[in-house]
Amino acid sequence: MTRERGFSDEAELIARCLHNDREAFGVLVERYAEPIFNLAYRMVGDRSDARDLAQDTFLAAWKGLPQFRARARFSTWLYRIAVNKCKDSLRARRPPDMQADTTGESLAMAELAVDYGTPEWELSQKEMGIHLDQALQAIPALYREAFLLKHVEGLSYDEMSEILGVPGDRLKMRVYKARVALRRHLASLMDSAP
Amino acid sequence: MSDQELRLQRFIDQDLSPEERVEFLEALNRDSALRERLIAMERVLAGAAELPRVMPPAEFTAGVVARLEPRPHGLPGRLRAWLTAPRLLEWNPAGALAAACALLALAWLLTWGLSKPLSGGAALQTAGPSHTVPTVYVRLALMNPAAESVTITGDFNGWHPQGLPLTKTANGLWTLTIPLKPGRYEYMYRVDGKWVTDPLASDFSPDGFGQENAVLDVRDVFPDRAQQEG
Numbered sequence: 001m002t003r004e005r006g007f008s009d010e011a012e013l014i015a016r017c018l019h020n021d022r023e024a025f026g027v028l029v030e031r032y033a034e035p036i037f038n039l040a041y042r043m044v045g046d047r048s049d050a051r052d053l054a055q056d057t058f059l060a061a062w063k064g065l066p067q068f069r070a071r072a073r074f075s076t077w078l079y080r081i082a083v084n085k086c087k088d089s090l091r092a093r094r095p096p097d098m099q100a101d102t103t104g105e106s107l108a109m110a111e112l113a114v115d116y117g118t119p120e121w122e123l124s125q126k127e128m129g130i131h132l133d134q135a136l137q138a139i140p141a142l143y144r145e146a147f148l149l150k151h152v153e154g155l156s157y158d159e160m161s162e163i164l165g166v167p168g169d170r171l172k173m174r175v176y177k178a179r180v181a182l183r184r185h186l187a188s189l190m191d192s193a194p
Numbered sequence: 195m196s197d198q199e200l201r202l203q204r205f206i207d208q209d210l211s212p213e214e215r216v217e218f219l220e221a222l223n224r225d226s227a228l229r230e231r232l233i234a235m236e237r238v239l240a241g242a243a244e245l246p247r248v249m250p251p252a253e254f255t256a257g258v259v260a261r262l263e264p265r266p267h268g269l270p271g272r273l274r275a276w277l278t279a280p281r282l283l284e285w286n287p288a289g290a291l292a293a294a295c296a297l298l299a300l301a302w303l304l305t306w307g308l309s310k311p312l313s314g315g316a317a318l319q320t321a322g323p324s325h326t327v328p329t330v331y332v333r334l335a336l337m338n339p340a341a342e343s344v345t346i347t348g349d350f351n352g353w354h355p356q357g358l359p360l361t362k363t364a365n366g367l368w369t370l371t372i373p374l375k376p377g378r379y380e381y382m383y384r385v386d387g388k389w390v391t392d393p394l395a396s397d398f399s400p401d402g403f404g405q406e407n408a409v410l411d412v413r414d415v416f417p418d419r420a421q422q423e424g
Contacts, residue, residue, distance in 0.1 A: 020265045029255045037250040051251060058258045128241035140400075151242040169352035176195065176203035177401070182238050183231070 010074050017065055029058050032075065035153060036082050042148045043086040044093075045137045053089055057082040072162070079153075079163045083145060090141050128186070135185035143178035150175050197355045202232055206239070287377040288328075291414055328414045329373045336392065339366025341385045348381025348407070350374055357384055376414045380407040 016024035036057055041050035060081050061068075068077055136144050149155045149163065150171075157168040164171065195203075198221070204210050205218050222228055251257075336344055345357030350372065360368035360383075380399055383390045391398065395408030 018265070022259050022262050025262060026255055026259045029258050033250045033254050034247060037254070038248050041248045042245075047248070050248075051254065054250060054254070055258055055261070059261060062262050128237060129244035129246065132238065132241040133245060147242070151239055152245055167349075167352075170349060172203075172207070172209075173195075173353050176200065179203065179206075179235055179238055180195070180199065183234050186238065186241075187234065 014065065014068065014074065017062070025058075025062055028061075028074070032078055033058075035075075036078060039079070039082055039148060039153060040086055042133075042136060042152060043083075043141070043145060044089055049089065053082070053085045057085050060085070076159060076162050079149070079155075083149075083163060086145070087141070131186055132182065135182050138185055139178060139181040143174050143181060146171055146174035147178035147182070198228065199231075200353075200355050202228070202235065205232075206235060288375065288414070291376055328376065330376060330412050330414060331371055332374050332410065332412060333369060333371045334360070334392075335394075336360065336368045336383055336385075336390075337366060338368060338385055341366075341368065343384075343386055344368040345384045346370060346381055347384065348410075349379045350381070374410075374412045376412050379410045379412065381410060382407055 010028070013024045013028055017028070033054065037050055037054040040053040040057070041047060044050055044053065057078065061078055064081075068074070136147070139147075145164075146160065149160045150157070155163070157171055160166075160171050161168045166174075201210065201214065201218050201221075205215065210218060222232065334346060338344065341362075344360040344362070346360060347353055347355065347357040351358060358370060358372065360370040362368050381392070382401075382405075383392055389405060391406050392408035395410065397409035397411070398406040399409050401407050
């Protein structure tokens with residue numbers, strides 16, 4: 001499906017939603033459930049909380065649909081609602097435990113230094129993803145949010161600026177700082193490895 | 195964040211000019227520690243690409259649809275829905291300040307202005323319309339007689355590593371006056387290449403790396419205007 005057809009398809013779906021067509025809204029939910037759920041999960045680190053936040057995001061979108069400006073992208077608007085829901089949730093929680101996972105199940109970075117392209121390298125990259133998941137919960141939420149939108153959801157700085165209402169230069173610094181913080185957290189796993 | 199780290203980050207984003215890219219690649223060729231940092235950073239990004247996608251529960255969509263409240267019919271219902279619908283309010287500091295000044299002016303008018311005749315007293319001037327955003331000239335100063343160079347970098351110049359240079363006076367005070375729109379700005383000084391937090395800042399914000407950015411709140415200031423009766 002081309003992007004243009006996607007936009008006109010969504011415009012039609014939104015128009016039907018405004019006439020109480022729940023099936024049309026169900027199509028939109030199905031389309032965006034995964035990215036919204038993933039963003040919420042990576043932000044709050046809990047599957048159950050992520051489900052509630054994702055549901056609240058779509059319910060708020062249904063309620064606020066009459067105010068949705070058609071010239072903006074629906075996905076951008078939905079991301080903005082999701083980001084705000086996640087921020088509200090994090091503000092209401094205690095800060096997460098900042099300790100990196102140094103249990104025996106953690107793999108040392110040295111074990112990840114294998115030859116590029118080999119099955120061992122591919123496995124080490126997957127394991128890197130697991131450790132990265134943990135490291136994401138340890139960095140400030142502001143940096144986590146920027147990193148997730150940029151490198152997990154694959155958004156451009158312009159799209160992120162539209163979602164977060166923050167200038168691109170400031171967003172770049174947040175992403176840079178997130179990357180460096182994650183690199184340091186992952187390196188600490190290597191330092192603490194037996 | 196050091197110049198070199200910032201350049202590494204911009205290299206990853208393919209945000210360097212051709213000349214900067216060549217300089218960075220030459221530095222990469224000379225500096226094994228820089229190469230290791232770049233490789234470690236690329237691993238982080240590769241890890242991000244490998245992060246498993248977490249699927250929502252199977253009944254997620256059905257659960258959302260089941261909880262959708264029907265849209266109201268009829269004028270009273272639609273009016274109530276319009277009044278209670280959540281909105282994403284977009285604002286800027288200048289607009290918020292203008293609204294606050296307007297509210298203050300209204301409060302003054304209701305409590306004091308109506309009870310006393312206006313006869314030559316100072317009148318409270320409200321902020322201008324939001325499209326005439328005022329410029330405030332802010333003078334920054336840092337006392338450091340021993341420094342050879344002082345620059346400032348922050349939100350107002352996109353955290354450009356080169357920074358804006360301060361001028362040294364005879365007694366060792368470094369100063370710079372910059373025009374800013376009202377708002378909140380984070381910044382740091384660089385004294386002989388080293389990041390320094392402004393000790394005289396009224397507020398601070400952690401930068402996530404053990405240091406603090408200084409915070410500058412620029413507010414619009416309207417001088418009282420005395421009205422003389424003719």
